[in-house]
Amino acid sequence: MGFRLLDNDGALANSDSALFDIKPGCFEERPFFVDSIFTPQECAAITRQLDLHDLAPSRMMGDGDDGYVNLAARSSRRLAVGPALKESVFARIDAAVDKARAVFDIDARATLNRAEEDLLLYGPGAGFGAHADNSRLAPGAGQGTWQLALPHRKLSAVLWLSSGGEDFAGGEFRFLNIGTERDQQGICLRPRAGVLLVFPSHPWYRHQVLPITAGQRISFVGWYSCDRGAG
Numbered sequence: 001m002g003f004r005l006l007d008n009d010g011a012l013a014n015s016d017s018a019l020f021d022i023k024p025g026c027f028e029e030r031p032f033f034v035d036s037i038f039t040p041q042e043c044a045a046i047t048r049q050l051d052l053h054d055l056a057p058s059r060m061m062g063d064g065d066d067g068y069v070n071l072a073a074r075s076s077r078r079l080a081v082g083p084a085l086k087e088s089v090f091a092r093i094d095a096a097v098d099k100a101r102a103v104f105d106i107d108a109r110a111t112l113n114r115a116e117e118d119l120l121l122y123g124p125g126a127g128f129g130a131h132a133d134n135s136r137l138a139p140g141a142g143q144g145t146w147q148l149a150l151p152h153r154k155l156s157a158v159l160w161l162s163s164g165g166e167d168f169a170g171g172e173f174r175f176l177n178i179g180t181e182r183d184q185q186g187i188c189l190r191p192r193a194g195v196l197l198v199f200p201s202h203p204w205y206r207h208q209v210l211p212i213t214a215g216q217r218i219s220f221v222g223w224y225s226c227d228r229g230a231g
């Protein structure tokens with residue numbers, strides 16, 4: 001059965017204190033969207049235009065006043081990217097995210113708007129700890145109870161610019177709660193240059209990036225709000 005993003009998120013979106021329970025060891029098959037939107041050659045051309053030394057700490061959900069925390073040194077770094085390059089890459093990502101709406105049963109009258117974006121670089125030893133893109137673990141409520149922190153994020157999109165096994169080793173993208181009883185480790189995806197992954201930002205799609213053991217892994221990330229049309 002299709003997964004209704006708006007219905008499922010509605011309760012969470014309306015309250016800051018809404019809690020969302022995921023029990024340990026609880027796996028489900030839920031959809032995500034994968035498409036190849038750039039060729040490896042295009043990815044290499046984009047990478048050549050980046051300054052791989054212009055780095056800042058990356059961020060994730062946390063207890064900061066604005067809902068974020070900066071991550072420690074053994075994590076991905078945020079890369080600066082000029083507006084022209086960023087918009088030309090995101091024009092293609094935005095169009096693919098719009099195509100993905102069918103997978104998530106998003107109402108045709110709703111509009112998806114890119115609300116935030118990041119460009120991430122991972123060197124050897126770096127990874128991205130398990131997290132949900134719009135929620136954080138509720139303080140004192142025990143493992144698996146999540147609290148909505150960034151309600152505007154409804155869909156997450158990740159475009160990989162480099163390939164696992166070629167440009168870097170390790171660095172798999174792992175959904176922790178998606179899969180069946182058979183794959184208790186969740187689903188692990190090996191990034192390929194030019195491939196876009198789209199999934200809902202809420203805690204069912206909790207994910208992590210496993211540590212990179214060699215090379216460099218680069219990804220663009222975008223978060224989309226979903227605004228209902230009038231009427």
Ligand SMILES: O=C(O)CCC(=O)C(=O)O
Pocket residue numbers: 118120128133158173207208209219221
């Ligand atoms: O780099 C990736 O593949 C994923 C990044 C991520 O999980 C995030 O920015 O929230």
